[in-house]
Amino acid sequence: MSYQVRIEQFEGPLDLLLHLIRKNEMDIYDIPIAEITRQYVAYLDAMKSMNLEVAGEYLLMAATLTHIKSKMLLPPQEEEELEEEELDPRAELVRRLLEYQRYKDAAADLQSFSLLGRDVFTRPVFAPELEEGGEDREIEAVGLFELTKAFRRLLEDIPETDFHEVTGERLSVTDRIHFLLGLLEIKKQGIAFADVFSGNPDRHEVVVTFLAMLELVKMRLVNLMQTSRYGSIWLFSSVGDEEPEAAKKEEDLLGCG
Amino acid sequence: MDAAELKSVVECLIFVSDGPIRLEKLAELTGLEPQEVTRILEELEEEYQRTGRGLILYRVADGYQFRTRPEYADWIRKLNRSRPFRFSGAALETLAIIAYRQPVTRAEIEFLRGVDSGGVMKTLLDKQFIRILGKKDVPGRPLMYGTSADFLEFFGLRSLADLPTLKEFSELRPEFDGTLAEQGAEDTDSETA
Numbered sequence: 001m002s003y004q005v006r007i008e009q010f011e012g013p014l015d016l017l018l019h020l021i022r023k024n025e026m027d028i029y030d031i032p033i034a035e036i037t038r039q040y041v042a043y044l045d046a047m048k049s050m051n052l053e054v055a056g057e058y059l060l061m062a063a064t065l066t067h068i069k070s071k072m073l074l075p076p077q078e079e080e081e082l083e084e085e086e087l088d089p090r091a092e093l094v095r096r097l098l099e100y101q102r103y104k105d106a107a108a109d110l111q112s113f114s115l116l117g118r119d120v121f122t123r124p125v126f127a128p129e130l131e132e133g134g135e136d137r138e139i140e141a142v143g144l145f146e147l148t149k150a151f152r153r154l155l156e157d158i159p160e161t162d163f164h165e166v167t168g169e170r171l172s173v174t175d176r177i178h179f180l181l182g183l184l185e186i187k188k189q190g191i192a193f194a195d196v197f198s199g200n201p202d203r204h205e206v207v208v209t210f211l212a213m214l215e216l217v218k219m220r221l222v223n224l225m226q227t228s229r230y231g232s233i234w235l236f237s238s239v240g241d242e243e244p245e246a247a248k249k250e251e252d253l254l255g256c257g
Numbered sequence: 258m259d260a261a262e263l264k265s266v267v268e269c270l271i272f273v274s275d276g277p278i279r280l281e282k283l284a285e286l287t288g289l290e291p292q293e294v295t296r297i298l299e300e301l302e303e304e305y306q307r308t309g310r311g312l313i314l315y316r317v318a319d320g321y322q323f324r325t326r327p328e329y330a331d332w333i334r335k336l337n338r339s340r341p342f343r344f345s346g347a348a349l350e351t352l353a354i355i356a357y358r359q360p361v362t363r364a365e366i367e368f369l370r371g372v373d374s375g376g377v378m379k380t381l382l383d384k385q386f387i388r389i390l391g392k393k394d395v396p397g398r399p400l401m402y403g404t405s406a407d408f409l410e411f412f413g414l415r416s417l418a419d420l421p422t423l424k425e426f427s428e429l430r431p432e433f434d435g436t437l438a439e440q441g442a443e444d445t446d447s448e449t450a
Contacts, residue, residue: 009346011346011347011350011370011372012370012371012372013371013372014370014371015371055372055373057371057372057373061371096369096371099369100369100370100371102423102424103350103353103354103357103369103370103423104350104353105423105424106353106356106357106420106421106423106424107346107349107350107352107353108349109353109421110349110352110353110356110412111344111349113412113413113414114324114327114413115411115412115413116324116410116411116412116413117339117411118330118341118343119327119330120313120315120324120325120326120327120330120413121324121325121330121333121337122322122323122324122325123272123323125275125276143388144391145388145389
């Protein structure tokens with residue numbers, strides 16, 4: 001028996017299976033597993049004969065189908081009968097197919113919305129980098145991942161020293177906290193993230209300063225904000241009017257640095 | 258300033274703003290109470306709708322924005338000389354899963370789709386439709402993904418709550434459906450009582 005297989009763009013083995021079920025008007029709750037396995041494998045063969053590379057996921061599904069098929073030939077084992085739901089070896093596959101179908105439908109729904117740039121349009125935005133003072137825009141809170149990205153960028157610029165260096169007193173986090181608080185006292189309008197480091201910082205300074213900054217945020221003495229989305233990061237003092245007393249107490253707790 | 262002028266001011270602010278402008282921002286700029294701004298916005302929305310202008314006042318991603326009517330898309334594409342934008346099937350599927358299941362890990366997405374999704378997720382991250390929400394507290398600490406504000410803007414959604422509800426396959430468990438219906442009936446009973 002020969003199969004006429006039309007090569008279509010499928011998003012994966014689940015998509016292909018759903019297509020076969022629909023094409024054959026099969027009941028998804030009672031899939032004739034032998035038949036669908038045959039058609040599925042025939043499809044993969046057709047792909048191979050056209051010299052298309054069959055992705056591993058498709059082969060895995062072929063194995064799963066064969067496994068289910070063989071399981072259905074065996075008489076059910078006693079312990080399996082207890083779990084009535086899992087009695088049918090096809091249950092897991094059906095669940096996955098239905099779940100996948102839900103998201104496929106949801107994706108089609110998304111496609112039907114009025115998409116920006118396809119169906120609806122807005123006034124084009126000025127390129128901020130062309131504007132003078134483009135940084136002077138609305139600010140918003142910084143996310144953890146933006147912060148780590150900024151930190152990593154800083155560290156990347158500093159070469160790692162590959163020798164062990166013994167030095168005496170080095171910067172401590174506590175020192176750095178006091179330094180930052182002092183700096184913020186002078187610059188009430190805030191400090192740019194890059195400006196809190198000295199001209200040519202070593203890795204140690206960057207790490208300690210970063211930790212100090214995080215401690216200050218934790219103590220609620222400093223706010224980290226960002227100019228617009230994906231803009232540069234700024235530090236702002238959050239003390240002033242509201243309860244500096246409580247803040248001081250927390251700082252004492254940190255004491256040992 | 259009279260009411261008509263205030264409305265015009267709000268209209269200007271929405272027009273000039275670089276993205277959807279928030280209600281709070283409008284209240285702050287005009288010095289009006291938020292309820293007052295809401296009333297003005299509703300009037301504007303209704304006026305643009307009623308008079309059949311080329312623009313509609315949209316509520317997207319927590320803000321307000323003027324957008325052209327979908328039926329005039331062809332004309333604007335003529336101006337921009339752009340081809341209609343198309344998402345790949347893989348991108349849409351992945352985006353749908355992330356939108357509905359967030360926070361979700363790459364492994365969860367790949368299980369649901371049945372295929373490797375690393376490439377398409379990278380593209381979605383680069384285009385800033387999705388973002389990293391954090392790390393999941395399971396062995397390996399995989400990254401968790403969610404949709405961004407850009408996603409809401411792009412699809413013209415106010416919030417994630419605006420997404421249509423996923424279609425349930427209630428046929429799977431008919432008895433479950435029955436209990437829900439019963440509960441619903443009881444609720445309406447107690448309300449009328």
